[in-house]
Amino acid sequence: MKETEESLIIFHGPHAYISPSLYESRESVPTWNYATVHVYGEPTLFTDEESLRATLHRMIETFESSYMAQWSELGEQYQSRMMKHIVGFNIKVKRIEGKFKLSQNRTKREQAQVIQSLNQSKDSSILGVAQLMQQEGLGH
Numbered sequence: 001m002k003e004t005e006e007s008l009i010i011f012h013g014p015h016a017y018i019s020p021s022l023y024e025s026r027e028s029v030p031t032w033n034y035a036t037v038h039v040y041g042e043p044t045l046f047t048d049e050e051s052l053r054a055t056l057h058r059m060i061e062t063f064e065s066s067y068m069a070q071w072s073e074l075g076e077q078y079q080s081r082m083m084k085h086i087v088g089f090n091i092k093v094k095r096i097e098g099k100f101k102l103s104q105n106r107t108k109r110e111q112a113q114v115i116q117s118l119n120q121s122k123d124s125s126i127l128g129v130a131q132l133m134q135q136e137g138l139g140h
């Protein structure tokens with residue numbers, strides 16, 4: 001990633017394999033349903049320890065606040081050594097594109113079969129595709 005050049009960051013959402021056996025037509029192929037967001041913009045990199053620590057603390061507080069106590073107990077030398085392995089970045093966003101492939105091109109019946117099949121999974125990503133399809137009113 002070079003500063004001042006446009007970069008693409010991809011945020012992956014739920015995704016799942018879709019079997020052609022769920023479709024009414026035998027002339028079907030396997031596919032993949034997914035949701036993703038593409039963010040385009042100019043990055044600014046940073047490696048100074050103060051900024052990296054602040055970013056790391058925000059990330060821990062957001063995703064696993066219970067880890068903050070453990071992180072705080074780690075030696076200062078260890079923490080500083082870990083900061084040397086991290087490159088932080090900010091991105092000045094120029095455009096955002098959401099991409100959803102959720103069997104929109106299929107019949108309502110086929111969509112309902114896909115949702116029913118995906119809802120049988122224990123995998124949160126696969127279940128997420130079923131939930132997105134339902135939220136979008138597919139299969140009704």
